[in-house]
Amino acid sequence: MHSWPTPSVPPVPGEAVVLRLYDTADQAVKAVDVTPDANGEVGMYVCGITPYDSTHLGHAATYLAFDLIHRQLAANGHRVHYVQNITDVDDPLFERAARDGVDWRELGISQIDLFRSDMEQLGVIPPRDYIGAMESIDEVIEMVSALLGAGAAYRLDGGDVYASIEATEQFGYESNLGRAEMEHFFAERGGDPERPGKRDSLDALVWRGHRGGEPAWDSPFGPGRPGWHVECSAIATNRLGHRFSIQGGGSDLAFPHHEFSAAHAEAAYGVPRMAGHYVHAGMIALDGTKMSKSLGNLVFVHKLTEEGYEPGAIRLALFAGHYRQDRDFSYSLLDAATSRLTRWREAAGREVSEAEALAVVAGLRAALADDLDTPRALAILDAAEGDHDGLVAAAVDGLLGVQLQPTSRTMNA
Ligand code: 5CA
Numbered sequence: 404m405h406s407w408p409t410p411s412v413p414p415v416p417g418e419a420v421v422l423r424l425y426d427t428a429d430q431a432v433k434a435v436d437v438t439p440d441a442n443g444e445v446g447m448y449v450c451g452i453t454p455y456d457s458t459h460l461g462h463a464a465t466y467l468a469f470d471l472i473h474r475q476l477a478a479n480g481h482r483v484h485y486v487q488n489i490t491d492v493d494d495p496l497f498e499r500a501a502r503d504g505v506d507w508r509e510l511g512i513s514q515i516d517l518f519r520s521d522m523e524q525l526g527v528i529p530p531r532d533y534i535g536a537m538e539s540i541d542e543v544i545e546m547v548s549a550l551l552g553a554g555a556a557y558r559l560d561g562g563d564v565y566a567s568i569e570a571t572e573q574f575g576y577e578s579n580l581g582r583a584e585m586e587h588f589f590a591e592r593g594g595d596p597e598r599p600g601k602r603d604s605l606d607a608l609v610w611r612g613h614r615g616g617e618p619a620w621d622s623p624f625g626p627g628r629p630g631w632h633v634e635c636s637a638i639a640t641n642r643l644g645h646r647f648s649i650q651g652g653g654s655d656l657a658f659p660h661h662e663f664s665a666a667h668a669e670a671a672y673g674v675p676r677m678a679g680h681y682v683h684a685g686m687i688a689l690d691g692t693k694m695s696k697s698l699g700n701l702v703f704v705h706k707l708t709e710e711g712y713e714p715g716a717i718r719l720a721l722f723a724g725h726y727r728q729d730r731d732f733s734y735s736l737l738d739a740a741t742s743r744l745t746r747w748r749e750a751a752g753r754e755v756s757e758a759e760a761l762a763v764v765a766g767l768r769a770a771l772a773d774d775l776d777t778p779r780a781l782a783i784l785d786a787a788e789g790d791h792d793g794l795v796a797a798a799v800d801g802l803l804g805v806q807l808q809p810t811s812r813t814m815n816a
């Protein structure tokens with residue numbers, strides 16, 4: 404699947420600062436393992452959208468957090484291999500398409516198009532590999548076969564295949580949840596604890612046998628379609644190797660999705676740990692309630708840009724809070740961000756010494772390297788008195804994706 408155009412990212416002045424991020428598995432902030440893979444790159448996999456409704460500010464916030472990581476790794480001189488999936492075969496798509504009387508494939512295509520244009524407007528660096536579930540059926544079949552071959556999965560009636568939570572000793576290391584919490588989130592987030600015949604109520608579906616009215620692909624275990632978690636395991640590891648640096652998404656993916664994505668890959672390949680870091684962004688709410696498609700309390704990126712808000716202001720509104728914090732979005736936050744951007748632009752027109760400008764850049768790099776401390780980064784820029792030869796502007800653009808020279812795009816908005 405094609406992704407979206409790459410924004411221009413200027414080189415960032417100043418010295419590299421080692422990037423440290425909170426890892427959900429180790430429950431600590433630690434340095435990102437930037438040991439290059441066989442291709443000399445740092446691998447990052449971020450779970451993509453389920454394209455049945457427009458991108459909202461919550462999605463945007465999560466992808467922007469990983470964009471900050473991407474930009475920082477690049478500014479530190481690393482080549483990043485960024486992979487993202489699209490869950491374009493899944494129940495929510497079928498349900499929404501049936502409700503609206505449209506083909507689920509068409510619905511997916513139209514929502515992916517909207518997502519691409521939102522990401523482009525926000526200046527998010529695109530994944531190099533942007534892979535739909537439909538494009539990766541063979542990869543999933545291969546992984547399910549490997550799981551069955553390793554005795555890590557079993558078949559039930561109806562052509563369903565389940566992976567056993569007993570398959571890896573380390574199961575649970577990623578989310579660090581107790582059994583009761585696992586059961587709670589499993590039931591809440593797409594699991595099927597009540598399915599008769601499962602060896603453990605938490606075992607996860609890796610292949611769903613064909614049911615009437617659902618799309619199906621042929622496989623050695625009968626016609627059907629991929630389970631959710633295994634899709635991400637296959638797409639990630641086939642491009643980034645059995646072990647890669649960062650696996651990411653919103654905090655609602657920590658369990659069961661990322662626990663099982665890791666467990667499936669670890670069981671299939673016999674490796675102890677799929678990703679060096681499991682990184683999770685907090686949930687964005689509107690007036691105190693988590694923004695979600697099912698609740699319908701959504702603020703859309705394209706609506707904000709149509710209303711004339713600058714992409715840079717949308718970024719700054721979301722960066723005003725820490726990425727791991729569950730937090731509220733509001734128009735007052737957006738208006739404050741717009742004013743902030745205006746003040747920064749005025750300041751950027753004032754000349755300061757090179758040393759002063761480089762000190763601001765160093766502060767910005769240090770704040771972001773400290774588990775993406777954007778509130779501190781923004782405070783440093785609030786206090787900056789000016790710029791020197793565009794050094795600060797280049798760092799703000801390169802690291803935060805915010806332009807201090809209004810572009811023609813933003814001036815037309
Ligand atoms: N397709 C799967 C991942 S394989 C999926 O979760 N899709 S999604 O469309 O539901 O969500 C896409 C990303 O946005 C996920 O990382 C999810 O955690 C994140 N997300 C969803 N709602 C919010 C929210 N309110 N705030 C922040 N991030 C959110």
Ligand code: ZN
Pocket residue numbers: 450451488635660
């Ligand atoms: Zn995923």
